[in-house]
Amino acid sequence: MATLYHSYNSRSSALVTLIDELGAEVEIREVTIPRIDGSGGRDPANPHPEGKVPYLVDGDEQVRERGAIMIYLTDKFPDAGMGPLAGQKGRGAYLSWLAYYQGVIETVLLLDYAQIDHPALHAAIRDKAVMFAQLEAALAKGPWLLGERFSAADLLCVSPFLWFPDFIPDMPLIRDWVARCGARPSIQRTLARDAAVAAA
Template identity: 35%
Template sequence: MSDEIVFFTHPMSRGRIVRWMLEEVGQPYRTDLLDFGGSARAAAYLALNPMGKVPAIRHGDTVVTETAAICAYLADAFPQANLAPSHGSRARGPYYRWMFFAAGPVEAATTNKTLGVVVPDDPRMRGMVGYGSLAAVLDALEGAIAGRDYICGDQFTAADVYVGSHLGWGMSFGTLEKRPAFESYVARLTDRPAAIRARGIDDALLAERQQQTGQQRAG
């Protein structure tokens, strides 16, 4: 099988993170747009991702799902893009640490806040949920980026794509507290040419989908 990258996504999904990552990588890729509950639940796609969720990528005969995993995979698959600290570097530690901190505690804490899930003020319960409290999560994340340009210091990496996307979305939708350190960090990232290109592509696809839906309703 060829080494073509096929990107399965929807413009109103976490696929926007992977789109940005793909634009940073700079390799050719083909986009396969799916509909929630429609083509994302079709047998052909479920054979790739039994969860029926987007995003996912197929690179040659390798299928990767889960946004953080896709970002980490692409960084390693295309080392020439310099989107991960070199193997053996001590910077590899914070790179993995904060990428998966965002995929775990940050994701869980913000989802619970959105759903109105309140963790009882009991040390045993807070230990059970893993993240303790949303305030503790945000304090830890602020400490990771305060006084640094990027998670790994001077090097922009896939971890910044993932962490920065969560912070940007969370502050935009009110699920994460706006803090000066978060705002300056996100502003630095979203001004990158690849981030701008990715937003333009997905915004155009979303507008096209909305127009098609409007025409179908009118007809």
């Protein structure tokens, strides 16, 4: 059985939700991590080479980075339909959104949060206006990033907006998408699970 190394209220929470959506038999193992507020610390039980989460171990395979783990799991458990497989319609858009999240969405939001601004960053990485325009254009074609199909791309791309609602722009298509995602039972279960672990 595969094992996901997870820490509550962290980047790995989206993977806990994905495992729920997939109905996959994956062990979720709680570990501690260093947190922005200075709490926590590196857990010797965590095999991630940087002590971070998420980290997936599946036999001899070890996978890190959220987008990569999502591709690995949606390919491994295809029956849930959470990600188009190679050769299926929408595969290109699916892979593009996972990569866009890692390379653009999270980076742009972190730079904005840290109040770092420079024309070279906008040229190389993009800015919030461009990023939000891309999200809006995709959501104009359907309720989800892949149109009528909810996928792991939605789980990944919506994650910062669920944790930090101040990031949500005053754009109805994006605001309503965040609300639709947040209302999914799988996300509500992950929030409850994380809250219980944090309280303990």
